[in-house]
Amino acid sequence: MTYGYIRVSTDRQTIENQRFEINEFCRKYVHNVDKWIEETTSGTKMIQERKLGTLLKKMKKGDILICSELSRLGRNLLMIMGVLNECMNRDIQVWTIKDNYRLGSDINSKVLAFAFGLSAEIERNLISQRTKEALARKKAEGVILGRPVGSKSATTKLTGQEKKIKELLNKKVSYSAIGRILGVHRITVSSFVKELK
Template sequence: MAHYAYLRVSTDQQDVDNQRHGILEYANKQGLSGVVFVEDTVSGKKNWQDRKSGELLMKTMKSGDQVIFAEVSRMARSTLQVLEMLEFAAKSGLEVHIAKQNMRFDNSLNSKITATVLGLAAEIEREFISMRTKEALAKRKAQGMTLGRPKGRAAKVKLDDKAAEIKGYLAKDISKRAIAKLVDCSPSTLYDWLERRKLIKA
């Protein structure tokens, strides 16, 4: 019996770490050892069969294997897809765990009912978030406010607060790539700032 965990990786590292931590904590409580993590960077809007979750369930896992998801919203982006995944898993003899809700899904009726409710709740919440975002943007537009990022460059940027520190590093002939690491920014951000402040030639 093999134990897998599915991570839908986002650009937010903290979110990824939270998923991993929640899954490992759940696995320890359930006595599931040797968990193999599968990371997926594809958008959740893509059908589950065409993502690594589909490859995991349909090709990698064998009957009796178990897979852990951090939460139901990490499985798929619609109730229908969540149910399709659970149905496939049940027919294939696979066991699905959802760490956040501390739940285990098999082929029982209670599991199917709970899966429907959880999937629907996640879908409704996304709809509410989308609706609130659209309403907020419409309100700002009605008030004559500019939507999106302001045009042109900002007068003050984050690295301005570290100007003295950066100039000190430059005076010591420390490489710009090293300076970027010291001030916790990307090299491109540092180069842009140096150019804006006329500390290097464009």
């Protein structure tokens, strides 16, 4: 089965350009799209939370996923690599039009996937290294990193629950019971109540 996948980031963008590209490609190579999957969502959203995630779960060996370009699958290289890796492991082909990729389980696809994977690892390491260098520079400049010693966060797990806690305390409900009701430990409730007083 062949699936045409279209993703746009905002309502202002149109799906028609991507649909046209896929249809033209299929016409040129005498191929048909059996089902279209369209969604308006950011590429940074987790795959599992998108229609693409649902589609990948139901695709079978030999199925083909066609999209206009690899960037439609995700916003960053790591996310795209995750999709490609899953597809290759399950013998699902991914075809892109602008990038002109035909990724399957053949050796060329695996070499390309390795290159993508290596790029992703290098990208992760560079980000980590830049972060460490920036923190070291700040520290050397005398900037105190993190929250000042002895200070407390402005918000806690129970912030916004003050009224409910007071009502429960007025009804003589124990800290343990309040903790169970609010899904926190009784010590969290006890500490929060001390701060309220």
